[in-house]
Amino acid sequence: MCKNMPPIELAIQFHGHICPGLLMGVRAAEFAQKYLGVGQDYDEELLAVVETDACAVDAIQAILSCTFGKGNLIFKDYGKHVYTIASREQNKAVRIAQKYGALNGSEFERYRQLAAKDHLTDDEISEKEQLIGVLFEKIMTASFEELFDWREIPFEMPERARIHGSIRCDGCGEGVMEARAVHTDKGIFCSPCATE
Amino acid sequence: MCEANVYINRSGHEELLMEKVDRIIPGEDNNIFMENIFGERRVVQARIREMELVHHRVILEEISAEIKTPHAEIWLEPSTDHGHFHEGEEVKLKLYKGYNMSSDAELGLNNPGAYTVSEGVAKELDIHDHHGTAEINLGPELDGLIQVYVHEQGEQERYAKTVIEVGHHHHHGLTSIGLPLEITPCDYSHARMGESYEIQVLKEGNPLPNAEVRATYSSTNSRDYPHRLTTNEEGRAKIFLTARGNYLFSVQDGSIISTFTLMKSF
Numbered sequence: 001m002c003k004n005m006p007p008i009e010l011a012i013q014f015h016g017h018i019c020p021g022l023l024m025g026v027r028a029a030e031f032a033q034k035y036l037g038v039g040q041d042y043d044e045e046l047l048a049v050v051e052t053d054a055c056a057v058d059a060i061q062a063i064l065s066c067t068f069g070k071g072n073l074i075f076k077d078y079g080k081h082v083y084t085i086a087s088r089e090q091n092k093a094v095r096i097a098q099k100y101g102a103l104n105g106s107e108f109e110r111y112r113q114l115a116a117k118d119h120l121t122d123d124e125i126s127e128k129e130q131l132i133g134v135l136f137e138k139i140m141t142a143s144f145e146e147l148f149d150w151r152e153i154p155f156e157m158p159e160r161a162r163i164h165g166s167i168r169c170d171g172c173g174e175g176v177m178e179a180r181a182v183h184t185d186k187g188i189f190c191s192p193c194a195t196e
Numbered sequence: 197m198c199e200a201n202v203y204i205n206r207s208g209h210e211e212l213l214m215e216k217v218d219r220i221i222p223g224e225d226n227n228i229f230m231e232n233i234f235g236e237r238r239v240v241q242a243r244i245r246e247m248e249l250v251h252h253r254v255i256l257e258e259i260s261a262e263i264k265t266p267h268a269e270i271w272l273e274p275s276t277d278h279g280h281f282h283e284g285e286e287v288k289l290k291l292y293k294g295y296n297m298s299s300d301a302e303l304g305l306n307n308p309g310a311y312t313v314s315e316g317v318a319k320e321l322d323i324h325d326h327h328g329t330a331e332i333n334l335g336p337e338l339d340g341l342i343q344v345y346v347h348e349q350g351e352q353e354r355y356a357k358t359v360i361e362v363g364h365h366h367h368h369g370l371t372s373i374g375l376p377l378e379i380t381p382c383d384y385s386h387a388r389m390g391e392s393y394e395i396q397v398l399k400e401g402n403p404l405p406n407a408e409v410r411a412t413y414s415s416t417n418s419r420d421y422p423h424r425l426t427t428n429e430e431g432r433a434k435i436f437l438t439a440r441g442n443y444l445f446s447v448q449d450g451s452i453i454s455t456f457t458l459m460k461s462f
Binding site for chain 2: 006008009012018106107109110113122123125126127129130131132133134136137140141
């Protein structure tokens with residue numbers, strides 16, 4: 001494996017395909033690195049708070065290494081293309097918000113129409129491929145100001161993610177994280193068993 | 197004319213493409229964007245053939261009609277999708293014939309010759325059959341930037357060229373190898389997605405202006421070349437790399453077709 005794979009390759013390999021949303025995430029992640037003077041996270045030095053679960057978040061996970069599993073990716077289901085990236089070492093955080101209408105335009109509209117279709121004709125496959133190329137260039141060559149607003153914000157870094165032990169569920173017998181176990185009069189249950 | 201019906205001419209037959217169109221914007225790469233009064237939008241690869249303003253008709257001509265009889269070309273593809281080879285790694289190239297990086301085994305190769313060029317000296321390479329595909333094995337002992345080309349003679353003379361990078365940190369400029377028609381990278385370095393890449397077309401060693409250079413990539417699903425570039429006065433053309441996989445550039449001048457495979461790097 002060669003070192004220094006460019007951010008865009010990291011994002012595409014993680015996400016699996018190229019799409020405008022992913023590229024917006026690439027721009028946001030690269031900007032955050034530059035603004036905060038950081039690279040890729042190793043062990044929760046960085047934290048990302050994302051307000052959407054759309055494609056861009058995969059770029060943030062891949063490029064910044066703020067990941068769901070590591071506990072330094074916090075998802076707030078607001079349906080907004082807003083990403084707050086904080087650095088523990090730099091004691092600094094930047095809130096990056098996609099501008100309303102940043103992805104408007106006839107080509108973006110047509111791309112969305114095609115992306116929403118279950119089946120594409122050969123012509124539509126070619127058309128979609130052409131559009132991705134056009135949109136790719138637009139997103140990656142646009143000034144950051146055209147696409148996003150950003151500001152530095154006060155941010156209190158949370159403690160590093162804890163590792164909890166598991167206990168046995170009295171219902172299914174499977175292990176459940178201690179902090180997530182439901183204690184009842186009938187025993188200790190995992191969440192699905194507790195609601196049955 | 198308020199709005200018009202847009203038709204497309206396919207093999208001499210007109211087909212209604214979109215009704216009540218009130219906006220037509222020709223774009224790059226022969227794309228035409230259309231929008232009608234119902235808000236429907238469409239992009240097609242075509243050119244405007246005729247506008248009957250009185251009858252509210254716009255007739256497009258399908259560009260893909262051109263590819264039904266494409267000129268076959270030959271091209272080289274490295275055996276890695278990694279962008280370069282590592283020191284000690286066996287360097288293999290596959291030789292294909294077809295169009296738009298889609299090989300057509302039925303076309304057959306007409307006794308092609310393969311060569312590697314170093315400091316102006318060409319050394320012949322062996323081309324052998326490997327499970328029905330022509331392959332060139334350069335061995336595991338290479339290092340640096342190596343230019344390889346294949347020449348197929350005939351009524352249509354075909355050339356295929358590529359630059360192989362073995363090891364890292366070979367960010368040097370490259371000189372042409374002196375083919376009658378040659379595509380050469382302007383400033384060789386790691387070519388990556390999201391960056392511009394410039395090539396130069398040389399004819400007998402001199403820049404060829406106003407030449408159409410077709411560009412495609414190995415991950416394309418299009419039947420025809422997705423990009424068509426035109427060289428400037430210095431014979432140069434630039435493309436923004438937006439796709440995964442290696443890129444292929446192809447140029448034709450008279451009876452010569454010459455290709456250049458760009459190994460895209462990570």
